[in-house]
Amino acid sequence: MLFIYNLLLHSLLIALSPVLLLLIISSKKYRQNFRERLGLFKRETFAAISNIRGKPVLIHAVSVGEVGIAIPLIARLNELGIPVALSTITTTGQAYARERLGDSAAIFYMPFDLPLLQNRMLSLLDPRSVIILETEIWPNLIRSASKLKIPIALVNGRISDKSFGRYRRTGFLWRRLLPRLSRILVQTELYRDRLLQMGAPAESLAVAGTIKLDIDSRELQGEEKERAAREFGIDPKRPLFVAGSTHPGEEGPILDAFISIRSDFPDLAMVLAPRHVHRGAELAEMASQRGIRFALRSSGLIPDDGFDLLILDTIGELVKAYQVGTVAFVGKSLPPAQYGQNPVEPVACAVPTLFGPNMQNFRFVADILTRSGAAKCVRDVAELSEKLRKLLASEEKRQRMAAAAREVLASNRGATDRIMGVLEAEGFLKVEASRDAKHR
Secondary structure, three states: OHHHHHHHHHHHHHHOHHHHHHHHHHOHHHHHHHHHHOOOOOHHHHHHHHOOOOOOEEEEOOOHHHHHHHHHHHHHHHHOOOOEEEEEOOHHHHHHHHHHHOOOOEEEEOOOOOHHHHHHHHHHHOOOEEEEEOOOOOHHHHHHHHHOOOOEEEEEEOOOHHHHHHHHHOHHHHHHHHHHOOEEEEOOHHHHHHHHHHOOOHHHEEEOOOHHHHOOOOOOOHHHHHHHHHHOOOOOOOOEEEEEEEOOOOHHHHHHHHHHHOOOOOOOEEEEEEOOHHHHHHHHHHHHHOOOOEEEHHHOOOOOOOOOEEEOOOOOOHHHHHHOOOEEEEOOOOOOOOOOOOOHHHHHOOOOEEEOOOOHHHHHHHHHHHHHOOEEEOOOHHHHHHHHHHHHHOHHHHHHHHHHHHHHHHHOOOHHHHHHHHHHHOOOOOOOOOHHHHHO
16 A cells, blocks of 8 residues: 555655745755755765764654654653654754754754655664654655664654544555554553554553653743843833744734733733744734834844834744743634644743634643643634733732643653653663564
8 A cells, every 4th residue: 555655645746846846946945955855965964964873763853843842852862872863854843953952963854755765764874763753654764664673663642633534534554554663652542542543553552641741841030031031122021922833814813912902001012923934024014014113033133212023033932932921822723723833832931821722733732731720722812812911910810820830740741751761661772672662
């Protein structure tokens, strides 16, 4: 059945070749990405891979979210003296990985999931094991690693509502592929049941929780918080609303709500951080049309008359913005946007956190946070405005949510320890992986 998958994948690449060629010609970033996706690593990447001492653990991520999950795993592997190679797909994920990880991992773009490219990549890296994060079940990566007797683990696994429907329609492929995974560690019983239905062997499956809740406290207080606010050009005495990881369709209504709320809180400032940083100019135009004084973070310039809105069109600074926020909103969650973004980041900063009803990709985490009182779900922009007003008006309400945030994270940590315990016990971290890990 992999023959059908490969035929479709090759056909798709051929059909899209005119579009891909245009993107390669017009975009330097895409040109670099595309070359490495073909396995043509640039000199620095090839040098980083060649300089790995010993067999690395290969961790396959996709973008910023998965890199965030990889960071604590990589830290633990580094403590054990185990080299790591980390692959991403998106340019934002690549940039975030390089910023956060430095030289603690060899970072590269994962080639397209074609047999020749995957075989070449694995031959070059010669990893002791492959760790796949969340939902990146790549058939040819798995088949190639399996043929080379490299043990493969899927960790922090989840199967979203949308993905589950697609996987069920192509069940003939997954029933043959999933048994090649040596170990599958999922976030919840729901995801375990879904993988069972897809054809994963029961003996390879276990629930380990989510690494997303293992995040360390990032709360800032006092002078440290004031300094961080000033780094953004924001007066630390002003209340600050941070809308993070927003998507098209959300920003206009949120900006309108911001204007409305300022009638009651005239000193209110806002940070608007789009999920895709290249949209900074688009959001600047939206702010200009509404008469909002704004600054683009990427420009490094602050208008002479100051600003009320900072458009955070840079990579790696959203957590810092949450740290200085008074109230936060997590985007891709208000209709028409869907599936949500990670709500744990602002909660880890002990900031009262709001998000919309469409949190399908973070259902488990969102439920825990709302039940504990660390976050609140809003149905629409009108309810967002209402709850934002109440939180801005009440220091007591904000403190209650901050206390709940500290408690819920402290009581739900441990997934990283459980995952690392399994990986160590079952041979994924050994140079010569155990027979059990290879043939479970």
